[in-house]
Amino acid sequence: MNIGICNRCNKMKELCKSHIVPKSFFVSMRDNPNDLIQVSVRLPGKTVKRKIGIYDTNLLCQQCERKTSSIDDYGKEVFLDMACSVIHGNERSGCQYEIENVDIIRLKQFLIAVLWRAAVSQRPEFESVKLEKKVRQKAKKIVFEEVTPKHSEFPFLIIKYLPSDFGPVIVNPTSFVFERCRWAKLFFPGYCVWMYVGRRAPPVIFRKIISYSSSTLYLFGMKYTTSSTFKSAMNVVAGKDTY
Numbered sequence: 001m002n003i004g005i006c007n008r009c010n011k012m013k014e015l016c017k018s019h020i021v022p023k024s025f026f027v028s029m030r031d032n033p034n035d036l037i038q039v040s041v042r043l044p045g046k047t048v049k050r051k052i053g054i055y056d057t058n059l060l061c062q063q064c065e066r067k068t069s070s071i072d073d074y075g076k077e078v079f080l081d082m083a084c085s086v087i088h089g090n091e092r093s094g095c096q097y098e099i100e101n102v103d104i105i106r107l108k109q110f111l112i113a114v115l116w117r118a119a120v121s122q123r124p125e126f127e128s129v130k131l132e133k134k135v136r137q138k139a140k141k142i143v144f145e146e147v148t149p150k151h152s153e154f155p156f157l158i159i160k161y162l163p164s165d166f167g168p169v170i171v172n173p174t175s176f177v178f179e180r181c182r183w184a185k186l187f188f189p190g191y192c193v194w195m196y197v198g199r200r201a202p203p204v205i206f207r208k209i210i211s212y213s214s215s216t217l218y219l220f221g222m223k224y225t226t227s228s229t230f231k232s233a234m235n236v237v238a239g240k241d242t243y
């Protein structure tokens with residue numbers, strides 16, 4: 001039992017296990033014949049079995065944790081259960097996908113919930129996830145008070161890694177500065193989400209390629225092995241870089 005201050009209600013309470021990326025995503029990967037292995041890019045060679053992913057026991061009380069369970073379920077439904085069809089190109093070299101009838105606002109609330117948990121967590125795996133205080137407060141309102149995010153708030157695009165290229169991988173969320181703006185990357189099995197988390201309006205170029213309309217989600221099909229995430233992880237493993 002862990003007693004502490006809940007990051008949502010600010011009360012001293014018994015805190016529960018909060019998964020940063022919901023447990024259901026990790027459970028879905030267990031169909032894989034191999035065990036789920038966490039590979040650390042900071043400590044090459046050190047692997048840990050993570051059958052249910054990473055959770056934080058200092059984040060939320062049970063009551064506040066329950067508030068996100070339905071949006072977490074919806075995120076899992078979109079990424080793992082809904083039909084994803086190729087609309088251009090092919091799955092061997094690169095393509096565009098679509099998922100129809102998606103509640104984009106609800107999906108965005110789910111993505112922001114993952115982002116907020118990663119930003120607030122004190123676990124070392126998420127220390128690179130940084131949000132400005134105002135952005136963090138806005139994210140908290142959207143997740144827990146079910147405030148509808150505007151189109152210009154937390155815009156995102158989704159990359160689906162081509163299934164023929166690599167097995168399912170979840171990389172821990174991260175945030176970074178690119179073109180003088182702050183961005184975050186969130187990962188789900190076989191997917192990478194780029195989210196703009198700056199305080200000002202998103203860059204014009206990003207507004208043009210936002211991958212959704214009112215209810216259709218568009219995804220960019222790319223090879224994981226050619227992604228910058230894969231290359232930087234390989235550099236770290238080879239001892240050429242730090243992560």
Ligand SMILES: [Zn+2]
Pocket residue numbers: 006007008009010011013060061062063064065
């Ligand atoms: Zn609470």
